[in-house]
Amino acid sequence: MPDKSKITNAHRMAELSSLVAALKEQEVLEAIEADLLSGAASPIEILHACQKGMRMVGAMHEEGRYFIAGLIMAGEIMREAIELLKPVLIKAGSGKSSGRVLLGTIEGDIHDIGKNLFRDLLECHGFSVMDLGVDVPPADFIAAEAKFRPCLVAASALVTESFHHLRELVEMFDETVHQSPQRRPIILIGGGQVDERVFRITGADFWAEDALSGIAICQRLARELEEKSE
Numbered sequence: 001m002p003d004k005s006k007i008t009n010a011h012r013m014a015e016l017s018s019l020v021a022a023l024k025e026q027e028v029l030e031a032i033e034a035d036l037l038s039g040a041a042s043p044i045e046i047l048h049a050c051q052k053g054m055r056m057v058g059a060m061h062e063e064g065r066y067f068i069a070g071l072i073m074a075g076e077i078m079r080e081a082i083e084l085l086k087p088v089l090i091k092a093g094s095g096k097s098s099g100r101v102l103l104g105t106i107e108g109d110i111h112d113i114g115k116n117l118f119r120d121l122l123e124c125h126g127f128s129v130m131d132l133g134v135d136v137p138p139a140d141f142i143a144a145e146a147k148f149r150p151c152l153v154a155a156s157a158l159v160t161e162s163f164h165h166l167r168e169l170v171e172m173f174d175e176t177v178h179q180s181p182q183r184r185p186i187i188l189i190g191g192g193q194v195d196e197r198v199f200r201i202t203g204a205d206f207w208a209e210d211a212l213s214g215i216a217i218c219q220r221l222a223r224e225l226e227e228k229s230e
Ligand code: B12
Pocket: 051, 054, 055, 056, 057, 058, 059, 061, 062, 068, 071, 072, 074, 075, 076, 078, 108, 109, 110, 111, 112, 113, 114, 115, 117, 118, 154, 155, 156, 157, 158, 159, 160, 161, 188, 189, 190, 191, 192, 193, 207, 208, 209, 210, 211, 212, 213, 214, 215
């Protein structure tokens, strides 16, 4: 019988990732509740462990070990995990108003669990968010931007085939600058499959690996814009 006190945090989180990857819904939720209650792990550590588990599910799907039903089940587990984590994550946010953000999952992609979490965290950090939903054509971002006037446009993408729409989004916003003298909004992209390479291909201004780094970028930009307008 292993000494429980010797089970390190890293082990606990690795175990949680494996439970997510094995689609053990009940065990995942019980482990998260226990960790939150005991304070054994921070909500961010738990979130990262769950995300790692989701990536493992994705890899198993690619290898043909999980079919679409596996992805659906994984999505449901992640959604429930986020419901447990959200109140704790939200408590940490400041209520101060920080600016407007236009958000959506880009055309060709229906994944929204990460986008929704990013939206909720933005709101709890004082941003007002217009969420356009999923499978959003670049033209809809442009139209909504003209009305909502956000300080930042944020797009989520998880499916490789939708990346060219991110590029299109940037190009269309670049084009609006020629039509009106106003500077185009800053464009931030994120989502499980977005990395440095995708970032470069799309020509966006920033990318973030996770929702909290995305929040940090939004806060920095909102601060800079506020300083400029003073
Ligand atoms: C759950 C899931 C689904 C669910 C989605 C449910 C939902 N409501 O979203 C369902 C079953 C519907 C689904 C469908 C499909 N899926 Co799917 N799915 C997944 C899975 C397993 C997890 C995604 C997830 O929710 N992760 C957890 C969240 C919290 O993480 P996240 O989205 O990355 O978000 C975090 C950050 O990235 C960040 N973030 C997210 N968005 C943004 C935006 C900004 C601006 C910022 C700053 C941050 C940010 O915040 C979050 C927290 O940190 C992934 C595997 C993976 N590696 O991600 C495959 C995966 C994304 N799916 C995949 C595929 C292929 C599909 C399908 C095409 C399958 C099919 N044959 O039909 C369809 C998609 C159809 C379409 N056109 O979109 C592939 C994509 C491969 C590729 N390279 O294109 C993956 C990678 C699996 C794989 N390896 O095969 N899927």
